[in-house]
Amino acid sequence: MWDYTEKVKEHFYNPRNTGPLDGANATGDVGSISCGDALRLMLKVDPVTEIIQDAHFQTFGCGSAIASSSALTEMVKGKTLDEAKQISNQDIADFLDGLPPEKMHCSVMGREALHAAIANYRGEEWSDDHEEGALVCKCFAVDSQMIEDTIRANKLSTVEEVTNYTKAGGGCSTCHEPIEEILTKVMAERGETFVPAGAKKAKPAVAEAAPAKLGTLARIRKIEEVIAAVRPTLLADRGDIELVDIEGKNILVNLTGACSGCQMEAATLAGIQTKMIEALGEFVRVVPAAKAQAHACASHAHGG
């Protein structure tokens, strides 16, 4: 059994906003039955304010696909189309207190459906997004543009991660080579070198640690610097942030005040995370300490 969070289960067992939506004026269809998941998002948008008044979904898919769809409808309601467009797949996953890595593509599907629906409302061709890319993964019809964008947005660095987020490479696996090429290109943009999973580490261990990698102390100092730099903005909003702990790639923080509401918090954390990644030159995740706690408990309670 997957280790789903309580929130995923809750949204799966009691999905919100299901079925056709009366008066819907925007629809986004993504996925297909052969892929194993498909999502139709229906929105009712106020033509004057562009505020999403209501949202419904229909989903064919696994537990997390249904939960992600349900979460998405809850997240977009009350937002303007422009605000809704800012929602990333990570935001959807965060709303559900996280998704197993193999299921991240469910949140990607949610974001895509949203973009498709917004394009549909505005009379735009959403498919334009996709025209540039050559088809890379034939099993799941994923093109190079989609892979590139997802690698960029989520700072992915392995083929396995690409498969988890986009499905590409998860079928016959013959496209792993082109995926590696895309990884090499996009990682180079952010100053990293792609290392194939199976590749023998050619360099001796000493040389390996050398470039750019910060020592533990320097790393903590950098993290503190970033926190200090963002604090004034938060304080101005009557909020605050405090560094709680550093667990490997997870930086645990306490957010207080105005920014501890769910959606604002996610946006704030995402912003801080980007700054952290820039400052440290490595991928890290900024997570609320309270949530990390809850995560740990949940995964102990229903393992296996």
Add this chain to the structure above:
Amino acid sequence: MSTPTPIYLDNNATTACDPKVVEAMLPYFTEQFGNASSMHSFGNKVGVALKAARAKVQKLLGAEHDSEIVFTSCGTESDSTAILSALKAQPERKEVITTVVEHPAVLSLCEQLEKEGYTIHRLKVDDKGRLNLDDYAKVLSDKVAVVSVMWANNETGTYFPVVEMAEMANAVGVLFHTDAVQAVGKIDINLAATKIDMLSVSGHKLHAPKGIGVLYVRRGVRFRPLLRGGHQERGRRAGTENAPSIIGLGVAAELAMEAMEHERTYVKALRDKLEAGILAVVPHAFVTGNPENRLPNTANIAFEYIEGEAILMLLNKQGIAASSGSACTSGSLEPSHVMRAMGIPYTAAHGTVRFSLSRYTTEEEIERVIAAVPPIVAQLRKLSPYWGENGPVADPAKAFDPAYA
């Protein structure tokens, strides 16, 4: 809401250890911990018990000699040992015949062998999971080191005609191995009367513990061990015997023989009732595999337009355990290779659910499952964009038409 009593219908995945098996094993962890090879009374008693267990397994398989029974650590080890032994013993033969629907224990090994330069012939199946024996005859030659074909499929329960296929192989001097992990203990097997050279068993599928297996090797078959070392198992599988588990498997073999009639009649009737009960009320659902020729305990039903993992989660909420060939449950993203090999359309392949019964399954449990399934299917179909008011949308591919697909 109180949690409902669990109903376990996933016996093809693994079974509960029979309490009598556990009871028989326990002394061999404590008082009787000796090494069967030792020259003292601690070891001696264990040696006697191992011999008795071997005889019980021999009887279950209908083997002619007890020395044809080699204990291994699992079904997977037995499969690997059989195929690799055949290749090592006949280095001039570079081909293997198998099928597209084998368990990964055979398929993954064959993929690896292919990379190492061997030729693998994978026999195809039709829409009911049946082989075409003409295809088989065509690839059978003196270049083939071994044929490895499962007795019963783990997902659908469908039998392959292994007795006949072994005779065809024997006639041209080719070794024949069968992965009988799902068949042993559920149906009568009389190896002495067949031309099967090697056969794999896994204890945990017949109410013995996990981590114990058997490879049957017919007397006279040239054999090369996978593990070399001590002289255990007459040098065919080195390593100190897993005495408690072997003894447990002996008891399990005995119990399986006693329950065989029950399996063939009662369990089969429950399985048929389950299928009929569900199919009578759930539209757009069908049995996969070959209903005429399969294990008595297995029902594999495809529910169209919904996804298997979602079904399992809702079943699980009601305490019902089953499994699915859906991609999502395995994390592999593609639905089961068995369903794809049978050409089950994608509209159904993602929604297959396997119910596998055991001799412990009761009629009351089956009735609860029959009652539980239809509302779950209806609930998920209501969420599905491929399902309209009363049935699938007219043209699913058109009605749901993503811009970029």
